[in-house]
Amino acid sequence: MYGLLYKDLHNTRKELFIGILMCLIFLVFGASVGSELSPSNLGPAYGVIVSIGAISATYSLHYDKACGWNKFICASPISRFKVIASKYLLGVASALFFTLLSVGVNLFSGGMLPVWAHLVFLGIILLLQSVMIPVTLKLGQNFMVVLFLLLIFIPIVLLFLLYRWNLLTDALIHGFFQWIKSQPVLFGITAGTVVLALYGASFFLSCRFYEKMEF
Amino acid sequence: MKNAIELKHLRKEYPTFVLDDLTFSLPSGCILGFIGENGAGKTTTIKAMLGLIEKTSGEVLLLGKPPHEEKSVMEEVGLVLDTGFFPQEMNALSLGKALSYVYRNWDKEAYSSYLLRFQIEPKKKIKNFSRGMTMKLSLAVALSHKAKLLILDEATSGLDPVARDDLLDILFEFIQEEEHSVFLSSHITGDLEKIADYVAFLHQGKLVFFGEKDVLLDTCGILKCTAQELEAVDPQYILGLLRHKFGVTALVKKYYLPKEFTVEQATLEDIMLYSIKGDKSGKVAL
Known part of the structure; x- marks a missing residue:
């Protein structure tokens, strides 16, 4: 397992570096827009952090397919279960790394975001990974990119339309956030359980896909 | 004599191709040349042997064990496939480090000596390797985890005569150990004529001939x-x-x-x- 992680980290370090660079560019851009730093200025930087944190785990799947590594590793003593486990471990490591990066950005900007916001970022990264890893495995990186755009685009359009049709009002949004603030433990446990359950289900689905794959 | 490879009624069905009822065995200490035209089913056979594709029916034993059920047997099976399969961004050194955690029997010193012998630059990225170098790297890997059985799929095709001759020399050296065996698939029959003890001839998914090369010739x-x-x-x-x-x-x-x-x-x-x-x-x- 360590060998697989070492290989993946070694292989995707260029993407990791580009990801960090993009975060920095958005951070500098956010900091230079407007007279003072605010969470809304830094929104794009956090968006990039979450996106790259979610996508980076799928790069290794793509590379494994492209270079023929799957053939080699599936004909080695390593079980297919372990191969997939290493991808999810890489996903968790990537989620933690980019969440820490969001903490760094927040500290740099004066600590405007509450601590729970970073846990939400972590949850979103893991949720996105739980969809994207099996999709990349089954349908490839190109399809995953389309899906990723849809995952971002559809909720934004939906929220926009609901807002436009007055089904979603400022008061409702404010009330929702107030409710979350008033029930932090309940919300945290529920959200955490949902994320973990989905991540686990995604892992077993990926194992099933990989077990049946022919190379 | 123990068999390094045993195929019993191996069958793999595709909508447009059938690998039909393959039965043969490779005795330990021998080289088997697996010949056939392009599309005869050589690679399909190898994939079925290695568990890379699900066989429709039949039995495969490598070094006496079914690789599908006992993955540990793959510790002793070295692979050199027609296309390279190592991550392109890695170099031979980093690859060796990663593989030392994949194979329990990984011999770091043997790997270094093979890199030296095959004149593989340890820090050169694999994506910059020529085909011959990639093949030699695959061979260095296969020989560094103390494989007893080498499976090579079209390893010599696309290589220049000198590189091909080098490869055959290495295989010949490998086979000097009594318990070592080689399964070499190729449509370059001249190579097999030089080193094979047995020949299996596949045509349109069917085994046309299996036997000792010298007897056949x-x-x-x-x-x-x-x-x-x-x-x-x-x-x-x-x-x-x-x-x-x-x-x-x-x-x-x-x-x-x-x-x-x-x-x-x-x-x-x-x-x-x-x-x-x-x-x-x-x-x-x-």
């Missing part, structure tokens, strides 16, 4: 004569026939011909060619 010959002269030969000893405007050339079982015929030595390429392209009339199984 000793049995078969090329007869050049007129169509009229050929009539004197019992059809059951004509294995394949090519007609041209000057007469016919036939692949024959040379010891069964009348003494007045002069027969040339057949090569594996001839046997393959006549079996695939030759007139089937009067043809019996090899």
Whole structure:
């Protein structure tokens, strides 16, 4: 397992570096827009952090397919279960790394975001990974990119339309956030359980896909 | 004698191709040349052997164990496939480090010495390797985890004659150990003629011949004569026939011909060619 992680980290370090660079560019851009730093200025930087944190785990799947590594590793003593486990471990490591990066950005900007916001970022990264890893495995990186755009685009359009049709009002949004603030433990446990359950289900689905794959 | 490879009634069905009822075995300490035209099913056979594809039916044993159920046997199986399969951004050094955690028997010193011997630059990225270098790297990896069985799929095709000769030398050296065996799939029959002990000949998914190479080459010959002269030969000893405007050339079982015929030595390429392209009339199984 360590060998697989070492290989993946070694292989995707260029993407990791580009990801960090993009975060920095958005951070500098956010900091230079407007007279003072605010969470809304830094929104794009956090968006990039979450996106790259979610996508980076799928790069290794793509590379494994492209270079023929799957053939080699599936004909080695390593079980297919372990191969997939290493991808999810890489996903968790990537989620933690980019969440820490969001903490760094927040500290740099004066600590405007509450601590729970970073846990939400972590949850979103893991949720996105739980969809994207099996999709990349089954349908490839190109399809995953389309899906990723849809995952971002559809909720934004939906929220926009609901807002436009007055089904979603400022008061409702404010009330929702107030409710979350008033029930932090309940919300945290529920959200955490949902994320973990989905991540686990995604892992077993990926194992099933990989077990049946022919190379 | 133990068998390094045993295939029993191996079958793999695709909508447009069937690998049909393959049964043969490779005794330990020997080299098996697996020949056949492109698309004959050589790679499919290898994939089924390695568990890269699900076989429809049949049994595969590598070093006496079914690799699908006992993955540990793959510790002792080295692979060199037709295309490279190592991450392109890695170099030989980092690859060695990663593989040392994959194979329990990984021998770091042996790997370094093979890199040196094959003149592989340890810090050069794999994406910048030539095909010959990639093959040598695969071979260095296969030899560094103390494999007892090497499986090579079209490893020599695309290599220049010098690189091919190097590769064959390495295989010959490897086979000096009594318990080492090599399964070498290729459509370059000249290579196999040099080193193979056994030959398995696959055509359109079916095993046409399996046996000792020397017996095969000793049995078969090329007869050049007129169509009229050929009539004197019992059809059951004509294995394949090519007609041209000057007469016919036939692949024959040379010891069964009348003494007045002069027969040339057949090569594996001839046997393959006549079996695939030759007139089937009067043809019996090899």
